[in-house]
Amino acid sequence: MVELNYYLGLSSILFAIGVIGVLVRRNAIIIFMSIELMFNSINLSLISFSSFLGDVTGQILVFFIIAVAAAEAAIGLAIIIALFRNKGTVNIDEINILKW
Amino acid sequence: MLKIFYLVPLLPLLGFLINFLIGKKINNEKISGIISSVAVLIPFIIGVGVLFEILALPPEARTIPIHYFSWLFTGILNVNFAYVVDPLSLVMLLVVTGVGFLIHVYSLGYMHGDKEYHIFFSYMNLFIFAMLQLVLADNFLLIFLGWEGVGLCSYLLIGFWYEKKFTGDAAKKAFVVNRIGDFGFMTAMLLIFNNFGTLDITHFIGKISSGVPLNDGLLVAIALLLFLGATGKSAQIPLFVWLPDAMAGPTPVSALIHAATMVTAGVYLIARVSLLYSLVPLVNSIILILGIFTALLAATMALKQNDIKKILAYSTISQLGFMFIALGVSAYHIAVFHLMTHAFFKALMFLGSGSVIHSMHEEQDIRNMGGLKDKLKITYITFLIGALAISGIPPLSGFFSKDEILWNTFIGSNPVFYIIVLFTAMLTAFYMFRLVALTFFGKPRYNTDHVHPHESPASMTIPLIILAVLAAIGGFVGLPHYTGAVNYFEHFLEPVFRQASTVYSTIHPHGEHSITLELILVAVSVIAAGFAAFLSFRLFSKKDKFENEKGFGKILEDKYYIDEAYDYAVITPIQKTSENFLWKIFDVKIIDGFVNWLAGYFVKLSADWRKIQTGVIQDYTTITVAGIVVIILYLLFL
């Protein structure tokens, strides 16, 4: 049987990749994809905890996270489209009227 | 009268609400003004009634707590909405409402024709209401409420003529400087509550009345912080800078708030917790030294001012310094006595100056006045009485209170301090008579074709006359011991300060002082004041050229060698120092400069820091992640 630590290690690596993606990419949609990656890495860790603890509530939370992520995707893409219509770009560096 | 005591704070509040909310609809100067004045007169009458009721009681029973309702009850903090009527608060009540009423009546004439007449009166009533909270409350929190309330009113009234840019700045300055004092007050309250579990003054006094060592660290801290609050409100070093600027407000406001009542709140506060201060001789020494320094500094500054109200403002700071000197030597009843007489004569002089300014079409520079004594007879006579009183000429009220301060400085501290205070008293006489001489004597220096000074209406002169009478005879309630008469004022206040004076006399056991010595000192101070007044009068009553400082010396040289020597040896250096150093450098550069520098520093810091908000999402996430990483590392490795 695979140890818990391997799952957690994978989950942490995925999470870190997600965070780095958010920090370095410039396209709003790709940033959002990186955030989704972070969510999924957490899902992985929750499921593995759930399995090793023998407690089902962790898996229930995972379902809710998936549902919420879907809702957020809908909202997020809508916002990005609205912005693109007005501004013609989704490059984060150019979206900085609001500052100081 | 105690049964209807609730009317005392309620009526000014009602007056405020009526004028503020429907004053514009009433749209009648007379009705607004009368409502507002009556709302102050009735509390005064009630106060007089209570005075007689209290006098009928034995001295020990003269402290009457009046509990209205439980105001805050949270388990954390229990505060009752309660007043305490005792001789001290009653004296303050009578001064606030009595002088306040006269100033309201005066304002009826002075503010005539102002387009926001009703607003002015509503603020005045609000001020009286807040001031009554301050003096009557039996609780630090309630006092603080009044304390902030009077600050707010002062702010609103200084800036009343907000069309002038300057008044806005002055109001802001007053407000900001007072906040520093408030910081002291608030911290003191927190300390008291945290260590004594109460904010009631009676309880607090009860808890420190026995078994507390002298100069206990906690009590020193509380006393110092409260004193910091007092220096803010009572315009003492280092927080006095706002008061001269506050003169931008209408003159009745200067008389009511910045001379007679609000600025004495600090004195009252310390007198109210006199037992605390008697237990910390260390703080008393600080109060004494700062008081002396303030009195001297402000008096020297007053020498060179040419704005009639500015002179009075610096004089007020100086006189407040005298009150703090009395507090510093634990002569509490004398501080309150001087507070009262000062309220009479300084309100009188401010109102007199208002009458002069009014008749001169808003001219405030005394160099452009002169020879007004024939045109403004009543103003002149009453103002002269005020000037004589503040100079300490017997038998006017100021003589009694100031002499007691001098005498107590002599026996309570050391001769050097006594001489400095005596010198300050001389300066007081000097600058006051310079003001009188330049304003009322000599030839008119204004444009006689355009300006025709005329006496003010009766609503303005009657308060002047009443205040002049009070300033003249007000001192007789507190005749000094050497006259052999009974000092009613001291006896009346004695129960309030008994504990404090017991503690004080155990620390400073001093024997009997000979009456001869006291009489000699009285004679010295009267002669000194008289001499200074005379000198000043001779110097300035005939003066009509101001452009050239050097010419001034030459005119005198032809007549009196002594005057000339005096001028070169003492006055010019002092005036020069006053103008060049104390006023231009110390006041304007060091103290104003520090406040402005601090504000400027933060604004600059702000301009730099705001750049962190770059508006780019990635910068935000980077800072966020950095924060998270630091927190996690802290949790893992510390």
Next chain:
Amino acid sequence: MITLAELVNAVPLLIIAIAAILTLLITTFFKKSTDVVFAVTIISLFAAIFFYFGDLEKDALIFTESLRINMVSIMFSVIALTAVFISVLSAKSYIEKEEINFGEYYSLSLFATLGMLVMIHSANLIVLFIGLELMSICFFVLTGFLRKRVKSNEGALKYFLLGAFMTGFLLFGISLIYGTSGTLDFIKMLQNQSLVKQPLFLIGVALFSIGFFFKMGIFPFHMWVPDVYEGAPTSVTGLMSTAGKIAAVGTLAPFIVNTNVTSLKVIFSVLAVLTMLFGNVIALSQVNIKRLLAFSSIASAGYILVGITAMNEFSVKGVAFYLFAYTFMQLGAFILVSVIEKPSDSSNDYKGVNLDDYKGLASKNPSLAVLLTIFLFSLGGIPPFAGFWGKYYLFYAAIKSELVWLSVIAILLSIISIYYYLKIIVYMWFSKESGNEVEIVVPPFASIALYIAAGLTILFGLFPNLFFVMFKTVLK
């Protein structure tokens, strides 16, 4: 099984949920029905507050132990509902002025409210997460509600990306908490005292708190606050800055004060100082009033964190009172900003939100100037307004936990805030009007909301005790 008693206890939540769905349906099927939707929203919010003062059980776990109805959660729910009520009342005229008068606005506000209530009442982390996300998603949309305006879009995008990003960390924290404690249930978690000694659990709690700090606007997680507050429609900004913050604090504070761990206290107090310093200092140089109020709200979050850091029995009370007072003064200020804001035009930007637009307000409309003065004085912590007591209770809680240094710093830093509040007041009262301006019309609902806010600011300033009495009778 769900019993009738459980349903009775959940009546306020059910009212909001039903009203939220109902308004959405009405909007979908009937055009030009926004007035009806507005009425339904107002009535349902009022009814929810009313039922909170009704016959609720004192301490109940309902719906298979997923919601908790107790004294603290009722208190925060009522505060949040009050904030939404006042905000929605004033929003009507604003969204008409900005030509975004759609029923969805109210529906989204109600869904956000439902999210807040669920979150405040949550008894386990799953429900908490759902409530939090329901609120956040509604706020993302509301921020971008002015969809033709670039600033609004940009604010929404920033809020959305940063919000989702921080949700990731919140979930990471939840996963660590779950992994170390083996449960998602608050009560079980707090029963296990040995947990707080595990560093992984503490990191979980820290990340969990950070997720909420983001919503509150605590440094260095505050970066979104000024941008989003400036970009969002002003009525939404008012809603987010009060109700959103109340929900976040109302969920975090009762949980976190029970942990009482020294290392967390250290982190919290450092963050509190930095937040107050940062918010107050940057606010000094702001020229846009929405941005200025955003930084002032960051500073307020710092004061709240001072109260939370105390972690004693006074923390929750102090925080609740501060939020209650804060609701009226902050919301009042934002409503005033939305009233003074000029109607939308083609220029694609907010008009009339700079400090210069407030010059000479007192001569144009004295009653508005008086109201704003009251709100700003209260925000500055000047008695006799409610804001003073708010700060007092917070700093008092800190002093009770031997954190005197923290409250002294907090008082000193709050003095800085007087400077910028006073600047606005001086502009209003003592500055000359700049150019010819149109008369400001105060719409009826907005003026009702303003007078409610101002009246309560003064009432609770004079009688702060009333607040505690109010919630004692609710809870029997």
